[in-house]
Amino acid sequence: MPDGHEGSNVLPAEDANARTDQIADAALRLFARYGYKRSSMDDIAKEAGLAKATLYLHFKGKDDVFRAMLDLLGRRVEARCREVVTRPGSFPERLAALLQAHHGLAYASFGTGEHLVELKAVMNTIATRELQAFERIFSSFARELLTQAERDGEINLSRLPASADDWIASLLFASAGAKLGTPPSAADYARRLDAIASVFATALSR
Known part of the structure; x- marks a missing residue:
């Protein structure tokens, strides 16, 4: 497949960003299918429909x-959360x-979850900053949602035994815990997230 911009190693910024996202998207599909260790740079290039040399121009x-794959997924999740x-x-x-927009979308993006344990270990090893940024996306929108709901009289934050930040952190832990054990299907995980939301929302209802 032709890469475009033949004869030049320099792409305009917009084209370079699009190419980076193209590669990151291909990597997401590949890592979901085969895991991190079993996916090579050759495999990523083929999945993206690019020459291996083009891949090394960007990474x-x-x-x-x-x-970059985590960054792309984070931007997709952030856009979905903003809609919510x-x-x-x-x-x-x-x-x-x-x-569902944050945890559910991220989980579904990794297919059956077969390689989730390995991928999470890789995240903790080489992508701590990106992983923390990903979690901050949820915390930010959850805080905004709490503020809106209290302003509209739907919830009472004074019912919390701790701070709103502690409530959000507990929500993060519960959502992560719902994936433990045998990896659930995306549909089963979505149902578990709905149950978690129900319990945590009830704790704040007036």
């Missing part, structure tokens, strides 16, 4: 591709939608 190695907090609906409905 030094597989670790860099992995971090701006739509109408009750607090329990929107909280459930936020969990």
